[in-house]
Amino acid sequence: MRRKLAAGNWKMNGLRASLKELEKLKDEHPDPGCDILICPPATLLAPAVDMCWSSPLFVGGQTCHHKLAGPHTGDISAEMLRDVGATAVILGHSERRADHGETSEEVRLLAQAAQEVGLTTIICVGESEFQREATNTLDIIGGQLSLSIPDGSNGENLVVAYEPVWAIGTGQVPTADQIGEVHDFMRDRLENRFGYGVGKSVRLLYGGSVKASNADEIFAISNVDGALVGGASLKAADFAPIITALENA
Known part of the structure; x- marks a missing residue:
């Protein structure tokens, strides 16, 4: 049984x-x-780790460097995240891919480094509006899954988040059928690559304008095990109802 996950970025x-x-x-x-x-x-x-100590809340980072240490001004290593008390790290978010030019191959290196020090890696995949309109969505997602996820990944160290780029922060949300198609496709790909047991154990999150008003519908979709939430996670008043919806799903 996959334990559901509400992640706030x-x-x-x-x-x-x-x-x-x-x-x-x-x-x-x-x-x-x-x-x-x-x-x-x-x-x-x-301070977030200190505040969440002995509570049900976990704390994670938003990215990391692929090396443990070295002359990389401004960067943070996976080992540093782990040392401060983080348990997870988001990798390959569309904003990192777009703003910092991160490729799927680079995301794979970051994930390897993070998994080696015991962090859970939340690897993000998603298509742009142009790719969606060109009906290349599953090709894009399949390529990102193949290149971004390291060998040896499993349900303990890997979470995959599907975030259609065109829906992040825009208020647009794919239909339930569109979300379900991608999540079912990702589950099949993971099962084919890692075997049924491991592929079935990896949690799949949806992200992209998730809010209290649409959470129930999203969490009812096949193979949606939770959400990666952006703006709505900044305030407890907005995030708490999403968590409640996930608990009740």
């Missing part, structure tokens, strides 16, 4: 005062029926 948002939202989340969900992960900016990782 704060992106480049949040100051120390924002951490009060974590206290509110802990109060709202003292014994959640799913895993809850918050990925704040690097400046808030240490």
